Amino acid sequence: MPIADQPTTLVVLDLVGIFVFAISGGLVAVRKELDVFGVLMLAGITGLGGGFLRDVLIGAAPPASLSDWRYLAVPVAAGSLTFLYHPVLAKRETTVNVFDAFGLSVFCVAGALKALDYGLGPVPAALMGMVTGIGGGVVRDLLAGRVPVVFRGELYAIPALAGATVAVVGTRLDLPGNLVTVAAALVCLSWRLLAMFRRWQAPVARGPASV
Amino acid sequence: MPIADQPTTLVVLDLVGIFVFAISGGLVAVRKELDVFGVLMLAGITGLGGGFLRDVLIGAAPPASLSDWRYLAVPVAAGSLTFLYHPVLAKRETTVNVFDAFGLSVFCVAGALKALDYGLGPVPAALMGMVTGIGGGVVRDLLAGRVPVVFRGELYAIPALAGATVAVVGTRLDLPGNLVTVAAALVCLSWRLLAMFRRWQAPVARGPASV
């Protein structure tokens, strides 16, 4: 995600993704009645946590977001906005969620490409793309004391994995980089938006979950 | 645990350990009514999480399991089986737990040996062996929203620490590697099985836990 010498477009998309992820983290914190610091922390962790997890797992520590002040300023701004204006944001949750889908699409693709850069094979690279996309939300839910929503029916991780897979396959086929990036992000984005608006749910196991 | 050039026997044992750990993660996910993706994720994290934690802590990122497709295929298979056939598996929980004890034994020994390989001293290496054995289950319980069972009376971590300690001491005494591995794994396995079948419990603090 946060690569220092990546082109401006990607940086902007990346920062937009961090911003909306951070807002989702801030909203969860407000609902859990955390204090202003808790709101800022959850905003930051939700915005940057996926990239942190990926970078620690692929051996790219310290995460690039720790070396670029914009990657820290954006979640602070998003968290402060959420703390102050959360009733407005909560009313526009659909808008927030659409932006969130953009963020997911950018993150899963950028995460997969960075993992490839670090020498991971195609399957782990696609997984790392998914981790980049969903990791922030998982840590957010852990810190807020709830089972990660991404594991509970919400169709969220599969679109991220699909986008990351397209990015990996396209790169391995030596297709033009811009094309691969856009196509992969669109796969994730459209799947996620369809799942949101048509209320697609991942299936739950049947039968008694006894014992 | 997952070392690329280790002998076939160890790889097979390792994959068996990942498989049974993944089943235990999948069963917890089914009981928590997570969706199919949550089941696969918990299966994967429970199977591989201990090794991930160890590798990140000893500076061996990216974890070896990310560079070998078998280490990713096994938890996917285990999670899918659990999703489909969880009523059968839940009925055979004793069998699952016996295999789980095998997994614990393999992981604690392999984890300790890998930590020694990376230059850690004997005490931290034994701890890292224990972390390899119990880490996946701890992360599984965190993600499933419950206090880790390993901290609540179940005698599980101490056998892992004992096995890891035997592995470290034997290696430091330059005893033959195969002998050390088998003896260390047997110490963990027999202690764990005895604890299971005799319902040994670790003691809880006495007196009022006030304030």
Next chain:
Amino acid sequence: MPIADQPTTLVVLDLVGIFVFAISGGLVAVRKELDVFGVLMLAGITGLGGGFLRDVLIGAAPPASLSDWRYLAVPVAAGSLTFLYHPVLAKRETTVNVFDAFGLSVFCVAGALKALDYGLGPVPAALMGMVTGIGGGVVRDLLAGRVPVVFRGELYAIPALAGATVAVVGTRLDLPGNLVTVAAALVCLSWRLLAMFRRWQAPVARGPASV
């Protein structure tokens, strides 16, 4: 925090910090009715977790505390004491909390300085100082199944961030190291103690936290 060649005073302060953090972790474990192993584990994770998190994030794995037996012996001692004498310790919670404030002050300063040593910029280094101070408590609360207290009104992280910031700024201004360390720790310590005794609380968001 745990740097092998740091002067004796710092090592002693560091070990004192680990000791009191470990006691706080042990007390939480006793209240949650964890077994003796859970008490020792929570003691160890609370005492060492902040440094672990920082070291993993700044790329300093394996953490220095894994290469020095004293850093492992201290939380074991603290956890054992807590397990045996928790009613006494719980009655002296104010004393424990004052020592905890000392620990926080040492950790946030030492953590920020170590992050600078590893080449991080001033803002991330200050953040890493805060993470070193609060990280152990956050992981403790996660493992004990509660939302981290540091996010819920308790004024704890801000003093740590302030102390870390003073340490970073002082170092960047090339002020004498001892002076910077003492001044930074005093900023954190006095703020934290004032917050404790005057019951200062961080603000919570206003308005309905609906949706």
